[in-house]
Amino acid sequence: MSDESSDSAKTADRLKIITASIPPISDAVYEKAKTSLVLMPEDWTVPDLIFANSTESVLKVLKQGGAAVALPDSTASVDLRDNRSDDWVSPTILVTQLMLSQNPLAVSVATNLISSYVFEFFKGRKADPQVKLRILRETDPNRTFELVEYSGPASGLSELPQTIDKLNKGR
Numbered sequence: 652m653s654d655e656s657s658d659s660a661k662t663a664d665r666l667k668i669i670t671a672s673i674p675p676i677s678d679a680v681y682e683k684a685k686t687s688l689v690l691m692p693e694d695w696t697v698p699d700l701i702f703a704n705s706t707e708s709v710l711k712v713l714k715q716g717g718a719a720v721a722l723p724d725s726t727a728s729v730d731l732r733d734n735r736s737d738d739w740v741s742p743t744i745l746v747t748q749l750m751l752s753q754n755p756l757a758v759s760v761a762t763n764l765i766s767s768y769v770f771e772f773f774k775g776r777k778a779d780p781q782v783k784l785r786i787l788r789e790t791d792p793n794r795t796f797e798l799v800e801y802s803g804p805a806s807g808l809s810e811l812p813q814t815i816d817k818l819n820k821g822r
Contacts, residue, residue, distance in 0.1 A: 667802075681794065706722075719750075744761060
């Protein structure tokens with residue numbers, strides 16, 4: 652098996668895809684997600700939105716990298732959950748089919764920017780830090796979503812978009 656195939660297989664082993672019980676996305680957030688990646692709170696069904704501790708950093712990194720990115724409500728304050736584990740936890744990234752059709756490399760660019768940020772953040776402390784990343788992606792035009800959860804080394808993030816595509820083709 653080639654190194655590339657081996658890396659993809661390792662990344663696939665670290666993925667969990669959830670298709671049941673995905674809470675609905677509001678119309679306003681869905682409209683925003685048609686043109687931008689949207690960094691979602693931990694639970695978007697409650698009035699008090701709480702985001703992953705890394706949300707502000709990820710938002711800044713993605714904007715600086717030229718990615719179209721937004722928060723669900725740009726007027727609300729961003730309340731962050733303090734994560735006390737050694738893992739680096741990313742906010743959930745909402746991706747619609749329309750966004751991907753207009754910018755097919757959006758997820759790849761975002762995961763590469765996040766990976767670079769994480770390596771820089773942990774520079775001198777950890778060689779390949781553990782990360783948790785969730786991508787909420789639309790699977791059909793009827794606003795059906797699946798939640799793709801990655802938990803593994805930051806080096807696996809670069810393989811994530813290709814691995815998701817391969818898994819989808821195998822369905």
